[in-house]
Amino acid sequence: MSGGAGAPVLGAVAGTGAVVPGADDPGTTVPPRWQTATTLGPIGFVAVDRADSDLLHAWLTHPRSAFWQMGRMSAEQVRAYVDELVADDAQDGWWAWLDGAPIAYVETYDPHRLVLDAVAEIEPGDLGMHLLVGPPDGAPRSGLTSAVMGAVIGFCLADDGLAAARVVVEPDVRNTAVHEKNAAAGFRVVREVDLPDKRALLSVCSRADHARSPLGPGHDAAPHLRPDAMAAAHRHLVAKTVAELSHERLxxxxxxxxxxxxxxRGQFRLRTHAADGAVDYTFTAHVLDLEHWVLDEPSIVRTVASSPAPLDALALVNELQPVLQIPAALLPTYLEEVSSTLAAAAAKHVNPGPGSQDLLGASFQQTEAAMTEGHPAFVANNGRIGFSLADYEAFAPERGSTLRLQWLAARTQHTHLALGAGRTPQQHWDEALRPDERRAFAARLRARGLDPADYTYLPVHPWQWEHRVAITFAPDVARHDLVPVGVSAHEYQPQQSIRTLADRTDDTQDYVKVALAIQNMGFLRGLSPAYMRHTPAINDWVADLVHRDPTLRRARFEVLREHATVGYTGDAYHGTATTNPYRKMLAALWRESPVPRLLDGERLVTMAALLHRDREGEAYATALIRASGRTPRDWLRAYLDVYLRPLAHCLLAHDLAFMPHGENLILGLADHTPVRAFMKDIGEEVAVLSDRPLPADVERVRAEVDDTEKALAIFTDVYDGVLRHLAGILHVDGVLDQDDFWAEVGACLRRHRDDHPDLSTGVDLHARTFAHSCLNRLQLRNTLQMVDLTDQSSSLIYAGQIDNPAVRA
Structure with a gap:
């Protein structure tokens, strides 16, 4: 092959009346190997044949082909050149055709074997390319060179073309015209290289580079951000905003x-105000027990000053600001969280995932990734402030992607490792790290002159490493208190609790939960090393209590223990006088997987799935009930026995309260019916609500409240947080009337009371009313931190009393 330059430009050709070179019969046409549409018409590519030597000789010896350095070759030499080209499996020649005439000559080659074989930057999948646009023949055609260049790069990269990962060119550094055209096609300059016959400008072009370039086909950087998808997102979020803020009596x-x-179902009107005048929302809705609103989304109509207007969730927040009274300094933060929630909803609309019927046979992690709603009560429930678009694609739970953990070696003198009862460091690291990982990490420390014995390993989310550790903790990394040692061998999938990662290489292995310093739903999603110190002991205490209780054993209610934690405190932020979010950026925990505990015939599903509707509006809970073959009341009774009954028993018998929303429970199903429940997120979200004796290292979870507030652990967190939404789904779907639903809830608690006549407690779960605790009001009050985690009780906001639907007059 010649050492000619990539893409010399000779000029335009008129190209009328020519035939395909290489055809035996000048009147026949050889089908192109690949063809693409351009602004000048379709351009196709045909392989060069030995019969093309004379035409190619004329092109290569043209004065404007000087950069190919073949101008002195005879016709015989060109024939020999073509013979060598056709016979060599490392290179190919191609004619580009437009309007029945050759307009360009292209050579492609394997750069690992020819021309660039000694250049270090060449990667697997690269394809070298030279381009010669034909000599002038008639009137020039505007845009021809650009059309040819775009077509050639498309041919090289297309899966049905030459399927290259990247195109590589090495034009002469003096060929400025080609450099300009290469840049327009998406090529990025790597560096100047010395080749045998020239000094060349090595440049590469990937598929993404070309797609985004002026000569490429175009690339939609955000395909989900389109009018129809965003309109659907706005409509859904407007419906949810009106429903939940009406529920909270705002x-x-x-x-x-x-x-x-x-x-x-009835018709309703809501009036707000904007700068343009009065704004009216009209819609139909069911208003159910617990003041639960279910809006018929297609029915919502918005008018501004009596004129039809599109639905806009952000506009609705601004219109409601006199009522919501979000602090002025925090209103933009809330609007950003709403905008991010809209963006995620639009992406889910474009990529809806499996339908509810399909989920009946889906795996645990397929179902986990299929969830679309986030928290059922919060309006701004997918904020994720700090994620870029690429971060969303890589790390959002609904994308179903996997990641590898970034491992750090943290200097042990600034680190703590806490373990559950009976566990040793050796046992923990044997399970947390594979032998290849440990050997590699230790070798990388030694290569820096560091002793592995001085370090404790700490996993971090790849986002956290990129955006926080390497920047916010740069001094710690520089002084080798934190040392990046590599990525995990296993792949992990983000769960709905976005910091929690499931091992996809081996699902029997522990979950890993890590800090992720993005703002989401009123909190920076960190992990506190201070909290982590006592987390295994708290989990052991709770797990032992649950295991020893016969009622909980019969209900098959179990906890997934967080049995190991690690945290780093050697940074400057731990030296400040007061606590701050930066102290929660370097910690991790390991939580048991439920998979090893499953019996034959059982499968796992996140409890959040019971509140899920797919893009077509089909409810997963409805699909489960119908697939189970049970009556709806029988199915509901089975569910309440593994969910409500054990939670009520923990509260009444042990003053123990969990945070039992959908993300925090995993259900075991058999024949599409709940048969067991696994409670998780124990260390951060469990509370003992009395003065009962506790071990010293469990004392952190104590939160003494009176009996009336204790009952809210069921009324607020279970009734209002989960069951009202499920009741609404089943009622609206015509599966189970709300009266029958709440009758089963009341019956479940009465059965528990009858089964435990000697249980003495002042907590009345049969009260006719209870305090109406409001979650969105918390977020609206402080969009950066909804509650004081050290005193959550005093942070709560109530909107009077609400009737208990499980107790009918």
Whole structure:
């Protein structure tokens, strides 16, 4: 092959009346190897044949082909050149054709074997390319060279073309015209290289580079951010905003006409105000027990000053600001969280995942990734402030992607490792790290002149390493208090609790939960090393209590223990006078997987799935009940026995409260029916609500409250947080009337009371009313930190009393 330059430009050709070179019969046409549309018409590519030597000789010896350095070759030499080209499996020649005439000659080659074989930057999948646009023949055609260049690069990169990962060119450094055209096609300059016959400008072009370039086909950097997807996201979030803020009594939609019968559907109007005048929202909705609103999304109509207007969740927040009273300095933060929630909803609309029927046979992790709603009560529930678009693609749970943990070696004198009862450091590291990982990490420390015995290993999320550790903790890395030693051998999948990662290489292995310093739903999602010190002991205490209780054993209620934690405190932020979010950026824990505990015929599903509707509006809970073959009340009774009954028993018998929302429970199903429950996220979200004796290292979870507030662990967290949403789904779907639903809830608690006549407690779960605790009001009050984690009780906001639907008059 010649050492000619990549993409010399000779000029335009008229190209009329020519035939395909290499065809035996000048009147026949050889089908192109690949063809693409351009602004000048379709350009196709045909392999060079030995019969093309004379035409190629004329092109190569043209004065404007000087950079190919073949101008002195005879016709015989060109024939020999073509013979060598056709016979060599490391290179190919191609004609580019437009309007029945050759307009360019292209050579492609394997750079690992020819021309660039000694250049270090060449990667697997690279394809070398030279381009010669034909000599002038008639009037020039505007845009021809650009059209040819775009077509050639497309041919090289297309899966049905030459399928290169990157195209590599090495034009002469003096060929400035080609450099300009290469840049327009997406080539990035690597460096100047010395080749046998020239000094060349090595440049590469990937598929993404070309797609985004002026000569490429174009690349939609955010395909989900399109009008139809965003309109669907706005409509859904407007419906949820009106529903949840009405539930929290911040909004009072007025009925239009006569009020619908209890549990039935009625028409309502909500009036707000904007700069352009009065804004009206009209819609139909069910208003169910617990003041639960279910809006019919297609029915929502918005008018501004009596004129139709599109639905806009951000506009709605601004219109409601006089009612919501978000602190002015924090309103933009809340709007950003709403915007991010909209972006995620639009992405889910474009990539909806499996339908609810499909989920009946899906794996645990497939179901986990299929969830779309986030927290059922919070309006801004997918904030993830700090994630870029690429971060969302890589790390959002609904993307279903996997990642590898970044491992750090943290100097042990600034690090603590806490372990559950009976566990040793050797046992922990034998399970947390594979032998290849440990050997590699130790070798990398020694290569820096460091002793592995001085270090404790700490896993971090790849986002955390990129955005926090390497920047916010740069001094710690520089002084080798934190040393990056490599990535995990196993792959992990983000769970709905975005910091929690499931081992996808071996699902029997522990989950890993890490700090992730993004702002989401009113909190910076960190992990506190201070909290981590006592987490294994708290988990051991809770797990032992649950295991020893016969009622909980019969209910098959179990906890997934967080049995190992690690935290780093050697940074400057731990030297400040007061606590701050930066102290929560370098810690991790290991949590048991439920997979080894499953019996034959059982499968796992996140409890959040019970509140899931797919893009077509089909509810997973409805699909489960119908697939189970049970009556709806029988199915519900089975669910309550593994969910509500054990939670109520923990509260009534042990003053123990969990945070039992959908993300924090995993259900075991058999024949599509709940048969067991696994409680997780123990260390951060469990509380003992009395003065009962506790071990010293469990004392952190004590939160003494009176009996009325204790009952809210069921009324707020279970009834309002989970069951009202499930009741609404089943009622609206016509599966189970809300009266029957709440009758089963009341019956479940009465059965527990009857089964434990000697249980003495002042907590009344049969009260006719209870305090109406409001979650969105917390986030609206402080979008950066909803509650004081050290005194959550005093942070709560109530909106009066609400009727208990499980107790009918």
């Amino acid at each position: 909004l009072v939609p007025e009925p239009v006409g006569s009020r619908a019968p209890r549990g039935g």
